[in-house]
Amino acid sequence: MRWFEQHLERLDWPLLTLELRRSRRSAKIFGQMLWISIGFLVYGLLMFAMFAMCAPAVLKVNTNDSDLVVFLTMVIALWRSLFSFFVVPSYSARMISSEKENRSFEHLALTSLSAKDIVIQKAALPIFYSLAITVVLLPLDIVVLAFSGALQYCFVGSLGFVCQVALYTGIGILSSCLCNNTRSASVITYLTIIFAPISSASLWARPWFSLGALNVDVVPQEIDLWLIRVVLSILISIAVAALCFYLAVGKIERLRCSV
Amino acid sequence: MVRIENLVKQYGKLTAVNDLNLNIETGDIMGFIGPNGAGKTTTIRMVATLLKPTSGKVFVDGIDVVADPEAVRPLIGYMPDFFGLYDDIKVWEYLDFFAAAYKLPKPKRAGSIDDVLELTDLTIKKDSFVSELSRGMQQRLCLAKTLLHDPKLLLLDEPASGLDPRARIEIKELLKELRNMGKTILISSHILPELADFCNKIAIIEQGKLVVSGDVDAIIEQCRGGNVLHITLLDRQEEALALLNGMDTISDTKIEDGTIAATYIGEPGEHYSILEQLSKNGFKVTSFSEAQVDLEDVFMKVTRGAVS
Numbered sequence: 001m002r003w004f005e006q007h008l009e010r011l012d013w014p015l016l017t018l019e020l021r022r023s024r025r026s027a028k029i030f031g032q033m034l035w036i037s038i039g040f041l042v043y044g045l046l047m048f049a050m051f052a053m054c055a056p057a058v059l060k061v062n063t064n065d066s067d068l069v070v071f072l073t074m075v076i077a078l079w080r081s082l083f084s085f086f087v088v089p090s091y092s093a094r095m096i097s098s099e100k101e102n103r104s105f106e107h108l109a110l111t112s113l114s115a116k117d118i119v120i121q122k123a124a125l126p127i128f129y130s131l132a133i134t135v136v137l138l139p140l141d142i143v144v145l146a147f148s149g150a151l152q153y154c155f156v157g158s159l160g161f162v163c164q165v166a167l168y169t170g171i172g173i174l175s176s177c178l179c180n181n182t183r184s185a186s187v188i189t190y191l192t193i194i195f196a197p198i199s200s201a202s203l204w205a206r207p208w209f210s211l212g213a214l215n216v217d218v219v220p221q222e223i224d225l226w227l228i229r230v231v232l233s234i235l236i237s238i239a240v241a242a243l244c245f246y247l248a249v250g251k252i253e254r255l256r257c258s259v
Numbered sequence: 260m261v262r263i264e265n266l267v268k269q270y271g272k273l274t275a276v277n278d279l280n281l282n283i284e285t286g287d288i289m290g291f292i293g294p295n296g297a298g299k300t301t302t303i304r305m306v307a308t309l310l311k312p313t314s315g316k317v318f319v320d321g322i323d324v325v326a327d328p329e330a331v332r333p334l335i336g337y338m339p340d341f342f343g344l345y346d347d348i349k350v351w352e353y354l355d356f357f358a359a360a361y362k363l364p365k366p367k368r369a370g371s372i373d374d375v376l377e378l379t380d381l382t383i384k385k386d387s388f389v390s391e392l393s394r395g396m397q398q399r400l401c402l403a404k405t406l407l408h409d410p411k412l413l414l415l416d417e418p419a420s421g422l423d424p425r426a427r428i429e430i431k432e433l434l435k436e437l438r439n440m441g442k443t444i445l446i447s448s449h450i451l452p453e454l455a456d457f458c459n460k461i462a463i464i465e466q467g468k469l470v471v472s473g474d475v476d477a478i479i480e481q482c483r484g485g486n487v488l489h490i491t492l493l494d495r496q497e498e499a500l501a502l503l504n505g506m507d508t509i510s511d512t513k514i515e516d517g518t519i520a521a522t523y524i525g526e527p528g529e530h531y532s533i534l535e536q537l538s539k540n541g542f543k544v545t546s547f548s549e550a551q552v553d554l555e556d557v558f559m560k561v562t563r564g565a566v567s
């Protein structure tokens with residue numbers, strides 16, 4: 001991660017560098033990720049214990065699958081879902097609304113950064129972290145999915161994760177532009193994510209990567225249907241994320257002359 | 260440097276700035292004075308491109324701030340009345356962030372940061388966290404950030420408010436240094452004495468309207484409406500008062516703390532004739548002087564006039 005951050009600083013994106021320095025110190029993102037990971041490791045263990053008792057019947061776990069593979073798949077999928085669902089929206093919702101709250105936005109508004117620079121640089125951190133997580137988890141994914149014979153889907157799955165993070169970041173930054181305090185921005189973000197059918201579609205595509213790996217005996221036709229859904233939800237996620245970023249840029253442009 | 264023409268800003272029904280006209284020449288230090296709620300912050304924000312005027316125009320260095328805010332922003336350094344700092348980073352990181360955000364070339368940044376730290380006397384605090392600085396230091400850091408991109412025009416909104424006397428003096432010294440560097444400065448305050456000694460121009464605003472503006476000396480001259488003479492006598496005060504009241508060149512007299520205050524409306528510089536007449540009539544004058552009119556008197560006079 002450290003190596004990754006050093007390379008990010010070379011981009012010379014001031015807002016990204018600032019966020020890196022701040023989050024490194026307050027350990028906001030990392031702290032949250034660590035706790036979530038630990039929490040889900042425990043949760044995963046419990047689930048695994050439960051599955052170990054009743055899964056063979058319910059999920060038709062292929063006896064060839066090693067228990068470790070099943071466990072790892074679960075943990076990876078849940079950990080990613082949690083990163084995208086709990087860490088990203090709350091972080092994104094804080095971006096502009098906290099600037100407004102502590103009145104640092106007026107300083108930002110006067111700099112030479114364009115509205116587009118501000119949105120991209122503010123949103124970069126969660127997206128880069130999700131890329132980093134993907135890079136770190138990809139070998140594990142490959143191993144796991146190779147075991148379960150669904151290797152072709154691991155790249156789709158990784159892409160899906162990054163797109164989902166981009167989507168939530170987009171929703172978060174847009175609501176943070178619209179709200180004057182972080183709390184209402186967070187509430188709006190979560191409500192949108194929970195209720196937007198599109199995001200729930202992409203959310204609902206996720207569990208497949210955990211359960212799909214368990215369920216290798218599904219008929220090929222069914223897998224293709226899943227794949228279509230996943231690809232579709234990725235495309236929709238990208239489109240909606242782009243729209244959110246576009247609207248956020250416009251909003252920042254207007255905020256600049258009315259702070 | 261700054262030309263404000265018929266500037267109006269309305270918030271709903273409230274007119275915060277009402278038909279304001281103001282000119283600031285390059286190199287001017289203009290004190291922008293008015294009681295709280297007069298519309299100073301609103302005006303400064305409009306000049307700083309942070310607020311759109313309801314009507315009227317503002318030009319900075321000949322550029323219309325509404326039409327081309329991107330071109331105006333690099334020219335100005337704006338310090339708000341409330342400094343929103345990021346407090347979870349170090350002083351140099353804070354400045355480095357703004358240096359990059361103002362797109363200063365990377366090799367020049369460290370030098371610029373050292374320069375503004377030096378100027379604001381914060382060099383020893385370079386590695387401290389922003390949250391660890393005193394209020395006065397935070398104020399200076401905010402000013403340091405404002406100076407990073409070497410703006411021609413500084414817009415300072417009540418820079419000394421909320422500071423203890425020592426910090427005020429430090430800020431004042433700093434402003435004097437900036438004046439000597441040839442910056443054009445618009446500085447607002449609701450307390451006048453704060454500004455009196457380093458502005459060459461003042462503009463007084465009340466309820467959104469410009470009451471008076473121009474050279475400090477000219478305004479003092481214009482506002483005093485006759486010199487006030489302070490005369491102290493050993494005795495026979497009442498008699499002297501009667502004599503003074505009888506003179507053509509004296510318009511008004513009163514006694515304040517045992518001293519006669521007489522308003523002289525005769526030829527300027529010839530008030531010694533009053534002293535002559537008093538002596539001729541045998542009054543024992545122990546002191547005779549022209550009262551000093553300062554900006555504060557002008558301010559009180561002008562603003563009270565506008566309210567009533």
Ligand SMILES: Nc1ncnc2c1ncn2[C@@H]1O[C@H](COP(=O)(O)OP(=O)(O)O)[C@@H](O)[C@H]1O
Binds near residue numbers: 295
């Ligand atoms: N955002 C706003 N919405 C409504 N009224 C405002 C707003 N900002 C300022 N005002 C009003 O405009 C007037 C001028 O305010 P301001 O420019 O802050 O005065 P000053 O800086 O001279 O104390 C005040 O009456 C204030 O209440």
Ligand SMILES: [Mg+2]
Binds near residue numbers: 300340417
């Ligand atoms: Mg104000």
